Amino acid sequence: MEESVVERVKNLFKMPQSLCRQCGQCCRVVCFKGGLSYEELIDALKKEGAPDADIVLIEGIKDFLTLFRPYKTNEEAREKNPSFVEKFRARLKNYDENKQYFYCCKFLDDDNRCLIHEDRPTLCRLYPLPHERTIFYDNCGYEQTAKKNIKEISDIIERLKKGEIL
Protein backbone atom coordinates (compact mmCIF):
# COMPACT_ATOMS: atom_id res chain seq x y z
CA MET A 1 0.00 0.00 0.00
CA GLU A 2 1.29 3.47 -0.88
CA GLU A 3 2.57 5.54 2.05
CA SER A 4 0.25 8.48 2.92
CA VAL A 5 1.66 12.01 3.21
CA VAL A 6 1.21 11.94 6.99
CA GLU A 7 3.03 8.61 7.24
CA ARG A 8 5.79 9.92 5.00
CA VAL A 9 6.36 13.00 7.19
CA LYS A 10 6.28 10.87 10.34
CA ASN A 11 8.89 8.57 8.84
CA LEU A 12 11.06 11.50 7.81
CA PHE A 13 11.14 12.69 11.43
CA LYS A 14 12.22 9.26 12.67
CA MET A 15 15.87 8.68 11.94
CA PRO A 16 17.59 5.34 12.51
CA GLN A 17 19.64 5.12 15.68
CA SER A 18 22.27 3.25 13.70
CA LEU A 19 23.35 6.61 12.25
CA CYS A 20 24.73 7.69 15.63
CA ARG A 21 28.54 7.48 15.80
CA GLN A 22 28.45 7.66 19.58
CA CYS A 23 30.91 10.51 19.66
CA GLY A 24 29.17 12.01 22.71
CA GLN A 25 29.40 15.59 21.45
CA CYS A 26 25.66 16.23 21.76
CA CYS A 27 25.78 15.19 25.43
CA ARG A 28 28.99 17.05 26.32
CA VAL A 29 28.31 20.64 25.19
CA VAL A 30 24.70 21.75 24.85
CA CYS A 31 22.57 24.86 25.34
CA PHE A 32 19.05 25.43 26.51
CA LYS A 33 16.84 27.74 24.43
CA GLY A 34 19.41 30.06 22.94
CA GLY A 35 21.87 29.66 25.80
CA LEU A 36 19.85 30.56 28.91
CA SER A 37 21.97 30.73 32.06
CA TYR A 38 21.54 28.44 35.04
CA GLU A 39 20.26 31.42 37.06
CA GLU A 40 17.64 32.18 34.38
CA LEU A 41 16.48 28.57 34.48
CA ILE A 42 16.17 28.65 38.27
CA ASP A 43 14.30 31.98 38.12
CA ALA A 44 11.85 30.50 35.60
CA LEU A 45 11.31 27.48 37.90
CA LYS A 46 10.46 29.81 40.79
CA LYS A 47 7.44 31.01 38.78
CA GLU A 48 5.86 27.56 38.92
CA GLY A 49 2.29 27.91 40.16
CA ALA A 50 2.02 31.60 39.24
CA PRO A 51 -0.95 32.52 37.00
CA ASP A 52 1.37 33.63 34.19
CA ALA A 53 3.76 30.67 34.51
CA ASP A 54 4.91 29.09 31.26
CA ILE A 55 4.18 25.44 32.10
CA VAL A 56 5.80 24.03 28.96
CA LEU A 57 9.00 25.96 29.65
CA ILE A 58 9.02 24.97 33.31
CA GLU A 59 8.57 21.27 32.54
CA GLY A 60 11.27 21.52 29.87
CA ILE A 61 13.68 23.11 32.35
CA LYS A 62 12.97 20.42 34.94
CA ASP A 63 13.74 17.68 32.42
CA PHE A 64 16.83 19.50 31.24
CA LEU A 65 18.28 20.06 34.71
CA THR A 66 17.70 16.42 35.62
CA LEU A 67 20.36 15.63 33.03
CA PHE A 68 22.59 18.64 32.57
CA ARG A 69 24.93 20.69 34.75
CA PRO A 70 26.25 24.11 33.70
CA TYR A 71 29.88 24.65 32.76
CA LYS A 72 31.52 27.12 35.13
CA THR A 73 32.79 29.19 32.20
CA ASN A 74 32.23 29.26 28.47
CA GLU A 75 35.96 28.72 28.09
CA GLU A 76 35.55 25.31 29.71
CA ALA A 77 32.83 24.41 27.16
CA ARG A 78 34.92 25.82 24.34
CA GLU A 79 37.81 23.54 25.32
CA LYS A 80 35.50 20.53 25.07
CA ASN A 81 33.98 21.50 21.73
CA PRO A 82 35.28 24.69 20.11
CA SER A 83 33.45 24.17 16.85
CA PHE A 84 30.01 23.78 18.45
CA VAL A 85 30.49 26.91 20.54
CA GLU A 86 31.55 28.74 17.38
CA LYS A 87 28.56 27.44 15.37
CA PHE A 88 26.25 28.46 18.19
CA ARG A 89 27.85 31.90 18.42
CA ALA A 90 27.47 32.37 14.65
CA ARG A 91 23.79 31.37 14.82
CA LEU A 92 22.87 33.99 17.41
CA LYS A 93 22.65 37.54 16.13
CA ASN A 94 23.39 39.00 19.55
CA TYR A 95 25.70 36.41 21.05
CA ASP A 96 26.99 37.70 24.36
CA GLU A 97 29.79 35.74 25.99
CA ASN A 98 28.49 36.81 29.39
CA LYS A 99 24.91 35.80 28.76
CA GLN A 100 25.03 32.52 26.82
CA TYR A 101 25.67 29.37 28.82
CA PHE A 102 26.64 25.79 28.01
CA TYR A 103 25.91 22.57 29.84
CA CYS A 104 27.20 19.00 30.06
CA CYS A 105 25.25 15.83 30.78
CA LYS A 106 25.92 14.29 34.20
CA PHE A 107 25.45 10.80 32.79
CA LEU A 108 28.12 10.79 30.10
CA ASP A 109 31.27 8.88 31.06
CA ASP A 110 34.82 9.60 29.90
CA ASP A 111 34.47 7.08 27.07
CA ASN A 112 31.39 8.90 25.70
CA ARG A 113 29.06 6.21 26.97
CA CYS A 114 25.67 7.10 28.36
CA LEU A 115 25.42 5.63 31.86
CA ILE A 116 21.62 5.45 31.61
CA HIS A 117 21.35 4.47 27.95
CA GLU A 118 18.49 1.99 28.39
CA ASP A 119 16.54 4.48 30.49
CA ARG A 120 17.55 7.71 28.76
CA PRO A 121 14.67 10.18 28.53
CA THR A 122 12.60 11.08 25.49
CA LEU A 123 14.60 14.29 25.12
CA CYS A 124 17.66 12.19 24.25
CA ARG A 125 15.77 9.69 22.14
CA LEU A 126 14.38 12.46 19.94
CA TYR A 127 17.76 14.04 19.23
CA PRO A 128 18.51 15.29 16.61
CA LEU A 129 15.21 16.50 15.24
CA PRO A 130 15.40 17.10 11.49
CA HIS A 131 14.69 20.81 11.72
CA GLU A 132 16.21 23.77 9.94
CA ARG A 133 17.30 25.32 13.28
CA THR A 134 19.17 22.22 14.46
CA ILE A 135 22.89 22.87 14.83
CA PHE A 136 24.78 19.71 13.93
CA TYR A 137 27.98 18.73 15.69
CA ASP A 138 31.00 18.07 13.50
CA ASN A 139 30.78 14.63 11.85
CA CYS A 140 27.43 13.84 13.46
CA GLY A 141 26.22 10.71 11.73
CA TYR A 142 22.73 12.14 11.40
CA GLU A 143 23.59 15.34 9.57
CA GLN A 144 23.30 14.23 5.94
CA THR A 145 20.10 12.24 6.43
CA ALA A 146 18.55 14.97 8.58
CA LYS A 147 19.28 17.63 5.97
CA LYS A 148 17.84 15.44 3.22
CA ASN A 149 14.74 14.82 5.34
CA ILE A 150 14.36 18.51 6.19
CA LYS A 151 14.36 19.30 2.48
CA GLU A 152 11.76 16.66 1.72
CA ILE A 153 9.54 17.83 4.61
CA SER A 154 9.78 21.45 3.34
CA ASP A 155 8.91 20.32 -0.20
CA ILE A 156 5.86 18.43 1.11
CA ILE A 157 4.71 21.51 3.05
CA GLU A 158 5.10 23.69 -0.05
CA ARG A 159 3.13 21.22 -2.19
CA LEU A 160 0.40 21.04 0.47
CA LYS A 161 0.17 24.84 0.49
CA LYS A 162 -0.19 24.88 -3.28
CA GLY A 163 -2.86 22.18 -3.13
CA GLU A 164 -0.74 19.82 -5.25
CA ILE A 165 -1.22 17.04 -2.74
CA LEU A 166 -4.05 16.39 -0.31
Ligand code: SF4
Ligand atom coordinates in the same frame (compact mmCIF):
# COMPACT_ATOMS: atom_id res chain seq x y z
S1 SF4 B 1 26.68 14.19 17.83
FE1 SF4 B 1 25.50 12.88 16.47
S2 SF4 B 1 26.81 11.10 16.12
FE2 SF4 B 1 27.59 12.13 17.96
S3 SF4 B 1 26.56 11.13 19.67
FE3 SF4 B 1 25.33 12.91 19.11
S4 SF4 B 1 23.78 12.12 17.68
FE4 SF4 B 1 25.41 10.58 17.81
Ligand code: SF4
Ligand atom coordinates in the same frame (compact mmCIF):
# COMPACT_ATOMS: atom_id res chain seq x y z
S1 SF4 C 1 21.27 10.91 29.32
FE1 SF4 C 1 22.65 9.82 28.00
S2 SF4 C 1 21.93 10.23 25.91
FE2 SF4 C 1 20.99 11.74 27.26
S3 SF4 C 1 22.34 13.53 27.17
FE3 SF4 C 1 23.00 12.26 28.92
S4 SF4 C 1 24.61 10.93 28.14
FE4 SF4 C 1 23.49 11.78 26.39
